[in-house]
Amino acid sequence: MVTLHRFLALALALICLCGIGPAAAPAHAATPIMIWPVDPVITGPQRAVALWLENRGAEPVSMQVRVFQWRQADGQDRFEAQREVVASPPISQIPPGQRQMVRLLSTQPVPARTEQAYRVLVDELPAATPPTPPDPPAPTPPSAGASRTPQALPSDAAVAVRLQIRYAIPLFVYGPDTLPQRLADTRSLVDGTTVITPELSWALTGAGRTGQVVVHNHGASHARITSVAWARGGSRAAPPKDVLNYVLPHGQMPLDLAPPPSPDHDLMVTVNGREAQLPRASQ
Numbered sequence: 001m002v003t004l005h006r007f008l009a010l011a012l013a014l015i016c017l018c019g020i021g022p023a024a025a026p027a028h029a030a031t032p033i034m035i036w037p038v039d040p041v042i043t044g045p046q047r048a049v050a051l052w053l054e055n056r057g058a059e060p061v062s063m064q065v066r067v068f069q070w071r072q073a074d075g076q077d078r079f080e081a082q083r084e085v086v087a088s089p090p091i092s093q094i095p096p097g098q099r100q101m102v103r104l105l106s107t108q109p110v111p112a113r114t115e116q117a118y119r120v121l122v123d124e125l126p127a128a129t130p131p132t133p134p135d136p137p138a139p140t141p142p143s144a145g146a147s148r149t150p151q152a153l154p155s156d157a158a159v160a161v162r163l164q165i166r167y168a169i170p171l172f173v174y175g176p177d178t179l180p181q182r183l184a185d186t187r188s189l190v191d192g193t194t195v196i197t198p199e200l201s202w203a204l205t206g207a208g209r210t211g212q213v214v215v216h217n218h219g220a221s222h223a224r225i226t227s228v229a230w231a232r233g234g235s236r237a238a239p240p241k242d243v244l245n246y247v248l249p250h251g252q253m254p255l256d257l258a259p260p261p262s263p264d265h266d267l268m269v270t271v272n273g274r275e276a277q278l279p280r281a282s283q
Contacts, residue, residue, distance in 0.1 A: 010205045032056040035122060035167055040104060043174040047106040053092060054099035062125040064091050065102050070117040072251030084108040085118050085173065110175040113194045117248050122167040170246065180221045183251050198223035203281040204259055209262045211259040216281060218246040227270040228257050235266060
């Protein structure tokens with residue numbers, strides 16, 4: 001279980017979990033709302049996955065679940081309204097000590113050997129605030145496994161501020177007979193199953209110490225990067241640094257990592273739970 005402490009002022013918590021299904025460790029807020037799994041997937045013939053919301057507090061709570069398409073452009077996450085994946089029910093009133101199952105339903109066929117990325121936004125609605133419309137412009141939470149940010153909402157008198165807690169959970173949907181590597185490692189594959197993987201390289205933009213390390217993904221599946229380090233001659237030049245970056249297929253994202261000390265350094269990363277040395281992109 002990962003515990004997220006709720007602050008009265010601005011707060012942000014990032015969750016790094018790799019499990020799927022109901023056995024995955026839940027996100028736990030001081031509200032206290034528990035949400036699991038924190039990285040759901042839709043694969044195989046059953047085109048849905050259950051998302052569980054549990055109210056461990058003493059008061060009823062209203063929750064809203066929306067799903068946005070997730071793209072990456074110019075090293076930035078982009079979220080757009082869509083109709084391919086829907087949440088049912090989209091709004092729930094959860095009594096104290098009770099849980100609510102929200103089904104995330106894929107309503108459109110996904111091509112084989114394809115991964116589609118979405119962000120599931122779970123909003124804790126203030127008690128005195130009516131539910132928001134179903135398809136407002138999507139906010140841009142940070143690229144993370146599941147994140148939580150307070151959102152300021154105007155009061156009825158327009159002079160006070162209420163805090164709305166928001167969780168942003170990644171959701172990946174796969175075509176028929178298609179699995180990402182991390183799921184293929186834990187399942188017995190049937191004939192005809194295609195295992196898709198990320199294909200990563202890195203490049204340095206800019207010059208000198210002001211340069212920025214950017215990871216490119218030319219593969220068919222996302223990369224979840226959880227640690228980075230420079231290495232030289234097969235040995236790390238410094239302890240690995242914990243990060244949390246998603247690089248979607250055919251996308252690119254900058255890393256929070258200083259440029260290499262010298263050109264002969266290699267980039268070591270932990271991607272989808274595995275350590276790997278990334279090649280440098282061709283100049």
